Amino acid sequence: MASTLSTQVTRHCVEELFNTKEEERMRRKLCLHGLLPVNSLVFKRTHKGDPICGGCGEQEESIEHMFFQCSKAQEVWKMAPLQWDGLREQTGNFQAWWTALLEATCRTEGKEHIELTVNILWQLWKRRNEWQFNAKHRHPWKTIQKAQQEWQEQKAVQSKQKIFTEDAVRADEKVDPEEARRNEIQIRISTKVQDQTNRVGMGIFASTFNNQWVAAWALIDRKTVHQMQSTAEAVKMAIIKARHQQWKEIVVHIPSPQLLKMIKERMAKDIKMATLIDDINDLRSLFQKCSFCLDRSLDSRCEVISDYALGIFQDEEWINPQCV
Numbered sequence: 001m002a003s004t005l006s007t008q009v010t011r012h013c014v015e016e017l018f019n020t021k022e023e024e025r026m027r028r029k030l031c032l033h034g035l036l037p038v039n040s041l042v043f044k045r046t047h048k049g050d051p052i053c054g055g056c057g058e059q060e061e062s063i064e065h066m067f068f069q070c071s072k073a074q075e076v077w078k079m080a081p082l083q084w085d086g087l088r089e090q091t092g093n094f095q096a097w098w099t100a101l102l103e104a105t106c107r108t109e110g111k112e113h114i115e116l117t118v119n120i121l122w123q124l125w126k127r128r129n130e131w132q133f134n135a136k137h138r139h140p141w142k143t144i145q146k147a148q149q150e151w152q153e154q155k156a157v158q159s160k161q162k163i164f165t166e167d168a169v170r171a172d173e174k175v176d177p178e179e180a181r182r183n184e185i186q187i188r189i190s191t192k193v194q195d196q197t198n199r200v201g202m203g204i205f206a207s208t209f210n211n212q213w214v215a216a217w218a219l220i221d222r223k224t225v226h227q228m229q230s231t232a233e234a235v236k237m238a239i240i241k242a243r244h245q246q247w248k249e250i251v252v253h254i255p256s257p258q259l260l261k262m263i264k265e266r267m268a269k270d271i272k273m274a275t276l277i278d279d280i281n282d283l284r285s286l287f288q289k290c291s292f293c294l295d296r297s298l299d300s301r302c303e304v305i306s307d308y309a310l311g312i313f314q315d316e317e318w319i320n321p322q323c324v
Contacts, residue, residue, distance in 0.1 A: 036125065038066050054132050063094045066128055073124055075140040080120055081148070082113055095271055102269045111267065115154065119147040181209040184289070187242060188253045188299045189234045190306040191227070198223045202234040203305030204241060213301070217241055218309035218316045231256055232276040235263075239283045239290070241317075248288040253295035260294050 039061035043051035053061035055072035067073055068091040077083075084104075090097040101117065104110040123143045130136040190203040202219040219237060221230070235252060242250050254260040266281055268274040284290035309316075 036063055036066075038063055040065075055128065064092055064097075067091075067094065067121060067124055068097075072127075072131075072140075076120070076124060076127070076143050079140050079144045081144070082116065084117070099270055102267065102274070111265075112155075116147065116151045119151045119154075120144065122150075123147040184209055184249045184251050185214060185242065185247045186211075186251050186253065187238050188295055188302045189231065189238055189255060190298065190302040191230045191234050192303075192306040192310055193223055193227065193230065194310045195223070197310075199310060200230045200233075201306045201309030202230075202237060203302045203307075203309060204234065204238045205299055205302040205305060206242070206245075212320075214320050215241070215245060216301070216305055216318045218305050218312060220309055220312060220315065228256060228259055229273060229276065231259055232262075232273060232280070235259070236276060236280050236283065239280065243283065243286050245319075250287060250290050252290070252292050254292055255295045255298060257294055260292055263292055 039049060039053065040051040041062075042049050051060045053059055053065055053070055055061075055066075056070050058071075059065055059069065061070075068077075084101065087097055087100050090100050101114060104114060120143075123146050127138050127143050130138055186207050186209065188205045188207075190205075192201045192203075193199075194201065200221045200223050202217070202221060204217040204219065205213065206215045207213050217237075219234075221233060223230070231254075235254065238252060239250070254263065262268050262273065262277050263280055266277055268277050
């Protein structure tokens with residue numbers, strides 16, 4: 001769920017929001033239209049300050065103006081090593097532009113180009129803050145250089161993580177498969193939609209490697225735009241519940257191959273799904289082991305729970321006392 005800004009936006013809270021160790025996560029949050037406290041948004045919500053852009057002084061500073069229409073931003077884009085000419089007509093609506101950008105993943109080096117573009121957006125925001133708060137004006141080329149530098153650093157880290165993962169997989173292959181699975185909690189998910197009441201019933205069922213039930217949850221939520229989003233919400237909630245139980249090793253069975261692909265590739269084609277995918281991947285770092293696989297045989301117990309959830313008014317849980 002996208003969080004909203006406090007009605008009192010201060011320089012301190014802005015700096016704290018965008019200068020944390022979660023900078024990589026915050027770059028992705030750029031796609032949440034209401035998250036960046038541009039002048040027009042701050043003025044609209046607090047009736048304080050000046051809505052006019054501090055860079056060009058010509059128009060109100062909306063997200064679209066700050067990223068694309070301001071002369072200061074255009075100076076940076078002219079020096080960028082890549083251009084998105086086909087997206088120019090979308091620059092009047094950042095959400096539409098972002099959605100169209102994500103469709104480029106299928107082209108050659110599309111994912112890398114998107115990652116670099118996100119870094120350029122991030123540096124545009126930081127450059128804007130420098131002149132807004134410190135009256136410092138960074139040269140456009142330095143902005144591009146910084147974006148490219150951080151992009152290369154991210155690629156290096158990802159490469160090291162890939163090597164580490166491959167080494168870990170090879171090490172796991174030497175361990176007896178049954179012994180390795182003994183401590184894993186298997187989590188399965190089912191969602192049911194009730195159109196008449198605009199509700200979604202979520203069933204989450206957790207069991208041991210030998211199929212002994214450990215815990216179950218019946219959760220209710222509001223109907224989302226599409227079924228895939230409801231399933232992603234259920235996956236996120238399942239991981240949160242697992243964390244609350246202090247389980248260390250979990251395997252989450254995903255009922256949709258498309259959703260499983262999104263989670264593994266960390267890519268989605270709309271803003272809300274991109275945020276959910278980010279949240280799911282961030283949560284997995286809280287466990288010693290958290291893996292995802294395709295649920296090839298839906299558990300009937302899980303479906304019964306999701307059906308039951310449509311008839312309740314508050315979430316319910318069942319914990320097997322023998323497994324506590």
